[in-house]
Amino acid sequence: MVIMSERKIKVALAGNANVGKSAIFNCLTGLHQHIGNWPGKTVERAIGSLKFKEYEIEVIDLPGIYSFSTFSLEELISREYIAVERPDVVINVIDASVLERNLFFALQLLELQAPIIIALNQVDLARRKGINICEKKLSDLLGVPVISTIAIKGVGIHELIESVIEVVEGKKKIELKRIEYGREVEDRLRRLEDLLSGLKTTYPARFTALKLLEGDEEIKREISFINEKIVSASERYAREIEEIHGEPCFSVISSERYVVASKIAKEVQEIAPAKMSLIDRVDEIIMHKFLGYLIMLIVMFSVFYAIFAFGNFLSAMISDVFETLKPAVLKVEEEILWEGAIGGFVACITLVLPYVLPFYLLLTVLEDSGYLPRIAFLLDNVMHKMGLHGKAIIPLILGYGCNVPACYSCRIMETQRDRLIAAFAVTFIPCTARIIVILGLVASFISMEWAFTLLLIDLAITFAVSRAAFKALPGEPIGLIMEVHSLRVPSINVVVSQTWARLKSIILLVFPIYVIGGTLLAIMYAIGLLRLIEEALAPLTMGWLGLPPIAGALLLFGAVRKELVVAMPAIIFGTIDLSTVFTPIQMLVLAFLTMIYVPCVATYAMLKREFGWKVASYITIFEVAFGLLLSGIFYRLLLFIGL
Amino acid sequence: MKRVGGKLKALAYFLSRYRRSCARRREGVSLKAEAPSTLDEGLEKRVEPGGFVALIDLRVGERAEISFVEGARAIVKRLVDMGLTRGTEVKVLKVAPFNGPIEVLVRGSRLIISRELASKVFVIRKD
Ligand SMILES: Nc1nc2c(ncn2[C@@H]2O[C@H](COP(=O)(O)OP(=O)(O)OP(=O)(O)O)[C@@H](O)[C@H]2O)c(=O)[nH]1
Ligand SMILES: [Mg+2]
Numbered sequence: 001m002v003i004m005s006e007r008k009i010k011v012a013l014a015g016n017a018n019v020g021k022s023a024i025f026n027c028l029t030g031l032h033q034h035i036g037n038w039p040g041k042t043v044e045r046a047i048g049s050l051k052f053k054e055y056e057i058e059v060i061d062l063p064g065i066y067s068f069s070t071f072s073l074e075e076l077i078s079r080e081y082i083a084v085e086r087p088d089v090v091i092n093v094i095d096a097s098v099l100e101r102n103l104f105f106a107l108q109l110l111e112l113q114a115p116i117i118i119a120l121n122q123v124d125l126a127r128r129k130g131i132n133i134c135e136k137k138l139s140d141l142l143g144v145p146v147i148s149t150i151a152i153k154g155v156g157i158h159e160l161i162e163s164v165i166e167v168v169e170g171k172k173k174i175e176l177k178r179i180e181y182g183r184e185v186e187d188r189l190r191r192l193e194d195l196l197s198g199l200k201t202t203y204p205a206r207f208t209a210l211k212l213l214e215g216d217e218e219i220k221r222e223i224s225f226i227n228e229k230i231v232s233a234s235e236r237y238a239r240e241i242e243e244i245h246g247e248p249c250f251s252v253i254s255s256e257r258y259v260v261a262s263k264i265a266k267e268v269q270e271i272a273p274a275k276m277s278l279i280d281r282v283d284e285i286i287m288h289k290f291l292g293y294l295i296m297l298i299v300m301f302s303v304f305y306a307i308f309a310f311g312n313f314l315s316a317m318i319s320d321v322f323e324t325l326k327p328a329v330l331k332v333e334e335e336i337l338w339e340g341a342i343g344g345f346v347a348c349i350t351l352v353l354p355y356v357l358p359f360y361l362l363l364t365v366l367e368d369s370g371y372l373p374r375i376a377f378l379l380d381n382v383m384h385k386m387g388l389h390g391k392a393i394i395p396l397i398l399g400y401g402c403n404v405p406a407c408y409s410c411r412i413m414e415t416q417r418d419r420l421i422a423a424f425a426v427t428f429i430p431c432t433a434r435i436i437v438i439l440g441l442v443a444s445f446i447s448m449e450w451a452f453t454l455l456l457i458d459l460a461i462t463f464a465v466s467r468a469a470f471k472a473l474p475g476e477p478i479g480l481i482m483e484v485h486s487l488r489v490p491s492i493n494v495v496v497s498q499t500w501a502r503l504k505s506i507i508l509l510v511f512p513i514y515v516i517g518g519t520l521l522a523i524m525y526a527i528g529l530l531r532l533i534e535e536a537l538a539p540l541t542m543g544w545l546g547l548p549p550i551a552g553a554l555l556l557f558g559a560v561r562k563e564l565v566v567a568m569p570a571i572i573f574g575t576i577d578l579s580t581v582f583t584p585i586q587m588l589v590l591a592f593l594t595m596i597y598v599p600c601v602a603t604y605a606m607l608k609r610e611f612g613w614k615v616a617s618y619i620t621i622f623e624v625a626f627g628l629l630l631s632g633i634f635y636r637l638l639l640f641i642g643l
Numbered sequence: 644m645k646r647v648g649g650k651l652k653a654l655a656y657f658l659s660r661y662r663r664s665c666a667r668r669r670e671g672v673s674l675k676a677e678a679p680s681t682l683d684e685g686l687e688k689r690v691e692p693g694g695f696v697a698l699i700d701l702r703v704g705e706r707a708e709i710s711f712v713e714g715a716r717a718i719v720k721r722l723v724d725m726g727l728t729r730g731t732e733v734k735v736l737k738v739a740p741f742n743g744p745i746e747v748l749v750r751g752s753r754l755i756i757s758r759e760l761a762s763k764v765f766v767i768r769k770d
Contacts, residue, residue, distance in 0.1 A: 067724040071717050098752040101726055215716075247711055247729065250720055255728035262750065289740040377737075377755050380744045389757055390744065478718065479757035480744055481725055 006056045009168050010085070014078055014109065015093035016102050017064030018485050020121040022046075023151035023494070024093060025061040028161065032501030033061055034405070035494055036367035038394060039483055040064065040412035043074065045081060052161055055168075060087065066101075067254075068108050069216060072414065076218070082114050083203050089164045090114040096126035096133055096148075097486065099269055103261035104254075110142065110176050113204045117167060117174075118146040119160055124153075125486060130274035137268040143177040152491045178206075181256045184244050188213065188237035195230045196223075213238050214250035283487045286371065292378050299371075303362050307355060307435070308443050308451065314354035345515055355439065356432045357503060363401045364498045368490035372397060373482060380480055386463055387470020388413065389480040392422045396462075399429030402506070403603040406431075407610060414478045420611055421473065424619060425466035427599045427607070430458055433562035437594045440566035441587040445579045450588065458595050461630070509602070513561050521557065521568055544632045545593065546639075547586050558594055560601050565594050589635045597627030696768060699745060699761040701735045707766035708732055714763040726750045727764055 013021040017039030025033050029048030034041045046061040062081060063074035082090055092109050094102040109116050120133060139146040145163050149156030166172040180186055192209035201208050202222060211219040212234035224231045238249040245252045285291050366372065372394050376383075380390030391412050399406035403426055410422040430438065443451040524530045530553050534541075537552030545551070550569060558565040569581050582590065599607065599620055607616035701707055709731045712719045726749050727733070736753065737746040744757045756764075 069720060069724070071720060098750075100750045101752050104724075104726065248716070248719060250716075251712070251723045251728070254720075254723045255730075258726060258728050258731070258750070265751075287737055287746070289737075373755065377739055377744060377746060380739060380755075380757055381741050390755070478721075479760035480755060481721060481757065481760055482755045483725070484746065484753040484755055 006051075006054055008056045008058065009089070009164075010058045010060065010087040011089045011091060011164055012060040012062055012082060012085075012087040013091050013093055014062045014082065014105075015064060016066055016095065016098075016105055017483065019064065019093045019095040019102065020149075020151040021064060021093045022061055024091070024119060024121065024149065024157065024160070025059055026497075027151055027154055027157045028057075028059050032497060035498055036364070036372075037370035037485055037488060037490075038367065038372045039485070040391075041409070043408065043411040045077065050161075053165065055165060057161070057164070066105060068112070068211075069214065069250075074411075079112070080202075082109075082112055088115065088168050090116050091119050091160065091164070092116050092144075093119045093121050095485075096120050096123045097129050097131060098483075099126075099131070099133060100258075100261050100265040101483075103264055104258055106142065107179055107257055107261055110144075110179065111204075111207045111210060113176060113207070115167060115174050116142075116144045116176070117160070117163055118142070118144055119151075119156070120146055120148045121151050123148045124150045125488070128274070128277070129486070130272035132270045132272070134268050134270075138264070141177065141264050141267065143175040145172055145174070152494055179257065179260050181253065184241050185213070185249075185253060185256060188241065192230065192234055192237065195227075195233065199226055201226070209234070210253060213241070214253055279487050279489070283374075286487075287374050287377060292374075296375060296378060299366075303359075303366075304452070304455065305448075306362070307359050308439060308448060310358055311355040311439060312444060315350050318350045318354065345511070345518075355436050356506060357499070359432050359435070360401060360499045360502050361495070363398070364495050364502075365490050366397075368488075368494050368498070370485055370487045373484050374487075376480070376482065377484070384477075386425065386466040387421055387473075387477065388418055388425075388466070389477050391480055391482060392418070392425070395422055395426050396429055399426040399431060400435070401432060401502070403427055403429065403431045403599065404606045407603060407606045410610070415475070417473055417475045418477050420615065421466055421469050423607060423610060424469050425462050427603060427619060427623065428458065428462040428465060428596060430455065430595050431562070433600070434595050436563045437565050438591045440563075441578065441582070441591045445582075445587055446584050454588070454591060454595065457592075461596065465626075510561060510563075514564075514567065517557055517560065517564060518567075521553070521572065524553075525572060540628065544628065544635075545589055546635050547590060548582065550581070551586075551590060554590070555593070555597065558600075559598050562594055562600055565590065585635065585638045588638060589631055592634050593627055593631040596623060596630065598624050694767055695765045697762045698733065698735075698747070698756070698764040698766050699758055701745075701766070701768070703735055703738055706732060706734045706769040708769055710765045710767055712764050718760065718763065722760065722764060725754060726752070732769070733766065 013025055015021055018037065018041075022033040022035050022042055025031070025046065025048060026035065028050050030050070031046070031048045033046050040063075042061055042063045044063070048059050048061070050057050050059065060081070062078045065072070065075045065078055068075055068079045081087075090109060092106050094106065106116070106118065118138070120135060120138070123133070126133065133148075135146045135148055145167065147156055147160045147163055149160060151157070163172065167174060181189060189206065189209050192212060193205045196205040196208055199205075203211070203219070208219055208223065212223065212231065215235075215238060220231050220234075223234075241249045241252055247255075286295050375397070376390035376393050379393050383390050383392050386392070392410075394412060395406045395409045398409055406426045406429070407423045410419045410426065413419045413422050438451050438454055442454060521530070524533075530550075533556065534549040534552045537555075538549055541547045541551040541555070542549060550572065554565045554568050557568055566578070569578055573581055578587070599616075604616055604620060607619060695710060696707070698707070698709075709727055709729055711729055712722045712727060731749060734748040735745055736748055739745070742758055744755050745761050746753060746755050747761075
């Protein structure tokens with residue numbers, strides 16, 4: 001018997017934004033990369049693997065891009081990855097319902113001379129739009145294999161991977177066709193290619209020549225180290241082309257490439273006139289200039305209302321069950337353990353699951369439907385007032401789920417400055433943890449109206465601080481330009497698996513913190529350490545904020561996980577009825593403070609990763625000071641209106 | 644005032660382009676780029692003062708053909724890479740209220756473009 005050794009191969013997924021690369025990646029690897037119906041979710045490459053036949057396949061999910069210039073980091077990452085790491089196969093995922101735009105990118109991959117297989121994805125959606133694409137013709141025109149897929153149903157994925165293997169084994173040949181530009185460009189391109197031939201460059205000669213003509217700084221630098229003359233020749237050629245066409249050379253090249261893309265698209269697709277479907281009507285209404293705003297408000301309100309109402313109901317039910325389970329007589333040590341560890345566990349179940357699960361579910365539905373880009377359209381000018389543009393609303397909305405991935409998704413903003421302002425604004429958005437605090441303190445014991453009032457105040461604060469940051473950081477945002485994809489009924493598969501993946505990561509993070517934190521707190525309480533902390537912080541908590549002494553400890557623990565602010569008193573005082581611990585005003589102040597006083601540890605870590613520890617620390621210090629200041633004022637205001 | 648200046652500049656730019664533009668050879672090779680034909684043919688009757696409008700000035704439902712994009716290199720490159728190249732047909736689908744962005748149909752896909760960017764794209768109205 002011969003034992004076949006496993007062969008390792010590398011496959012990269014590349015293509016425009018929101019075409020289904022991550023959906024295919026998840027299909028192949030069984031992982032849970034972020035999927036949703038808006039462009040720009042994957043911002044760093046993700047790696048997974050699968051075994052197929054005797055192959056060990058490493059799959060790389062690249063960020064979605066429209067071109068290979070160096071104006072954005074994502075484009076550079078993808079370009080370098082393909083040219084330098086040289087994956088054995090690049091799967092170019094194409095959204096069949098917008099073929100022409102996707103071909104513009106495919107042609108650039110062709111120019112990079114990557115070994116391409118095309119996954120013609122979302123054919124179901126294309127068909128619904130009346131678009132029919134002939135795989136065979138496309139394959140012939142480009143000289144690469146083409147496989148139709150429906151990633152969210154797993155259709156075509158097996159064929160895709162088979163075809164990857166065939167290419168690797170050489171059973172299927174890829175003969176990349178060559179795009180020819182107009183004469184003025186083509187002549188000069190050839191001359192540059194001749195000059196470049198024989199030189200060792202990162203990218204293939206023709207691609208390098210093209211990029212030189214386009215004036216790509218990166219490549220100019222590379223070539224100028226080898227031969228200064230080639231760069232100056234390219235500059236001269238570019239000027240000539242510009243003279244002839246009367247527009248910048250890079251613009252001429254893109255135009256001509258689009259002409260080819262358009263020609264191929266016309267050749268291979270048949271478009272039957274499609275009727276306006278129900279979903280198109282819905283699309284019209286939610287983007288309507290009056291109704292759109294109305295519906296947006298209703299949707300947002302309903303989401304929060306549903307969470308509040310459903311969460312309260314479920315939470316009460318679960319905690320009742322636990323109360324009855326609690327043993328009657330305990331020794332002191334057992335008491336500590338029970339209250340601490342089990343209490344932490346109970347807090348997690350009763351607080352996290354009832355609120356976080358439905359919230360994530362709804363958020364995922366919103367995301368996968370494609371509603372978020374439409375909100376970006378409606379709110380673009382509001383976001384301008386904050387120094388950002390419409391796209392920034394997406395991280396803000398995601399921030400209501402959890403600030404950590406939301407800060408990460410700020411990368412959809414184009415410049416570092418915009419990313420920073422957006423991330424700063426995100427840290428003021430109350431995530432589920434903080435919403436739990438608002439619910440646990442305010443909605444349960446005061447009123448739903450007050451809970452909503454707090455959320456609105458917070459929105460106003462977010463707006464104000466972001467505007468202040470915009471005034472403080474010089475620079476203008478690059479304007480909004482974003483592709484809008486078809487609205488769709490969210491796929492149950494996607495919604496369930498995405499919600500589950502997020503929930504799982506939260507539970508894995510939260511359970512240990514709760515249990516350890518709970519135990520720690522109980523021990524600190526028992527040995528009197530808690531009292532020391534409370535006394536040290538008393539001037540602030542009692543004097544300035546009018547809170548009970550325990551608040552000092554709560555706020556410390558709250559910096560780790562915000563829900564601990566409500567979970568801890570339940571553990572210490574052994575009761576879910578917090579109205580015996582706090583007065584209504586104290587509850588409001590505590591909830592208000594928790595919303596803004598500090599980014600939690602995980603958010604801090606993400607901020608540090610994205611912007612460095614200095615910026616992360618500045619933000620933290622600012623928020624602590626700002627939160628304390630505002631809360632003190634809020635407290636006095638509440639006293640004044642005499643709640 | 645700013646917009647009028649932009650238009651004049653636009654006109655001068657376009658005229659200079661027209662004077663210099665030379666005939667292009669066209670062949671029917673399959674992956675060969677040809678200049679969008681409508682542009683040169685229709686040029687004479689279209690180049691008249693006032694023929695250009697900024698994309699943002701179109702009304703909902705209007706169709707137009709892109710003439711050129713003005714602005715900083717990075718911005719032009721982005722717009723062009725998103726498919727707003729010379730000779731391309733665009734149709735305005737929606738305009739957001741309160742000076743918001745517009746939504747256009749271009750190359751069979753929908754794009755949202757903010758007001759500032761859309762005022763850098765100059766087009767010629769189509770009937
Ligand atoms: N109808 C349909 N929807 C699909 C298909 N493949 C993916 N989708 C949906 O398309 C959207 C985008 O999919 P993603 O996998 O997130 O796209 P991506 O290319 O990774 O996007 P970015 O990371 O943002 O560049 C999601 O809402 C998916 O549910 C398909 O074959 N058919
Ligand atoms: Mg992705």
